[in-house]
Amino acid sequence: MAIWKRLVYRVGMTMIDTTKWERKEYELTCISPIHIGNGEVYKSYEYYYDRSNQMVYFLDPVKWAAFLAEKGLLDAYAEDVEKSRVCLNLNRWLDTQIGHVQTLPAIKKIALSSSPVYLFSNNKKSVNDIVRQQRDVYGYPVIPGSSLKGVVHSAIRWHLMRRSPEKYQDLWPEIQSAVEQRNPSEVRSEVRKLTARLENHTVNVLHLTGKKGKDALNSVMKGIRISDAYLVVKKRDTILLQKLDASFKKKKGYGRAMVEPEGHTLSVFRECIPSRSRYRFTIMLEREIIQKIGLSSLSELWQWVREYTQAGIHMQEKVFGQDFSPEFKEAETADLLLGGGTGFLSKTVFYALAPTQEEGQKTLATYLDKVFFRRGRPDHYHQRDDQGLTPRTVKLARFGHERWLMGLASVKEVK
Structure with missing residues (x-):
């Protein structure tokens, strides 16, 4: 094939054939x-909330453990968390143990990251459970x-x-019939089957295998x-x-x-x-x-x-x-x-x-x-x-x- 019709360029160590791929x-x-x-939910004993500045600090676990050990609080923290998992508030606990003046500067040094928080009520003393954001291995x-x-x-x-709505119009009456089932598990099961059929109608069109459970091999995705x-x-x-x-x-x-x-x-x-x-x-x-x-x-x-x-x-x-x-x-x-x-x-x-x-x-x-x-x-x-x-x-x-x-x-x- 003529070179001008078969351009190949290098990306890292991978050769990409531009007649077959677009990148x-x-x-x-x-x-x-x-x-x-990322699937993690932090409780109030797992982060530090600076209420006066409305900032939350997420702690480096290694530095946090070292800080507690240095202050002689490692066992006390473990025991108090075990006794009152749900209601233990880390900022109140630390302020009681060593005082607010010392706590905040220390927390800033051992924090991996921080987050400003907006509360809809100024009277709110905590931010409840925090659903964490997905991060890479470097914490970004x-x-x-x-x-x-x-x-x-x-x-x-x-x-x-x-x-092409005409290709899928037969699925709609079946979905309507499925949701009218009395048993919730039957509804879920029938709709799941219909969703799989929809997947086969739309993206599973390569027909590379007929084996059950191998639909991904047939998907254009x-x-x-x-x-x-x-x-x-x-x-x-x-x-x-x-x-x-x-x-x-x-x-x-x-x-x-x-x-x-x-x-x-x-x-x-x-x-x-x-x-x-x-x-x-x-x-x-x-x-x-x-x-x-x-x-x-x-x-x-x-x-x-x-x-x-x-x-x-x-x-x-x-x-x-x-x-x-x-x-x-x-x-x-x-x-x-x-x-x-x-x-x-x-x-x-x-x-x-x-x-x-x-x-x-x-x-x-x-x-x-x-x-x-x-x-x-x-x-x-x-x-x-x-x-x-x-x-x-x-x-x-x-x-x-x-x-x-x-x-x-x-x-x-x-x-």
Whole structure:
């Protein structure tokens, strides 16, 4: 083959054949705070909260143990934690043991990172449980490639369903029938089977194997490789945000739907990547594989992702736009939604199957009431209270005087 038709370049130690692969580097900018949990939840005895300055310090475990040993407090700390795991407050405990004047300077020296925290009540003396942010081995906040690939996966399925709805219309009556089952476990099982069929209709189209449990071998997603995203400017510090939701539901008594203009807080705090943080990552496409679904390039892939993201945002804007106009205006620049607090976006795939949004909302409300059912009643009464949208809640992030939709990010190619 002529050399000008078969360009090969070196990336690290890997040879990339550009006739088979497309590779590009991208920069992701956090429009609003983003939280991607690492599975850890810190109790009040595992972090130090400086209430006067509204700062939380996360401690280096080795230095923390050495500090306690130096002060002769290692056994006392272990015993007090064991006796009162839930209610032991580290800053009060330390202030009692050695005094606040000595404590704070020492804590700053042994902290791995710190986070300013915004409390909605000035009377609140603690920040409750803290859900930690995913970090790399050096302690810097990171956005895993798996999180990015999850969004891409959902966007591809949504696009394929919207492009050729006739291919999937047989699934919708079966989903409606499945959610009408009385037993919650049967509902989950049937919907899981239908989801697997949807996966086979959309992305599992390579037909490389017929073995049970080997669906990943047939997925076009194997032709999309996304690296972890790392900070452009290295900084370990994050921000702590109290979970903030705003709901739109029927008002008790006369059924009229009302929006909570300020939202309502929950006791959970999330460690978040601050807005305006910038990350770099790379994507590689294997051309022969991704062409099986009519995808031709990375630029087209990002068009699909943005359309999917904006479709979900616009569905919420129809309900919440009047009360949260600035937030939705800023969301117009988003190419994707990431992490905790962005769960509604995954439901847009569900809505994409329905003939109308109203029908999708009704069926989804039934499904959620069936699978989240305890003590003889639904957890959230979606069928009774939801109007216009299910789930009926928009997830917000608020820090100081700023407020956003949670998890917004923009992406641009690095030239």
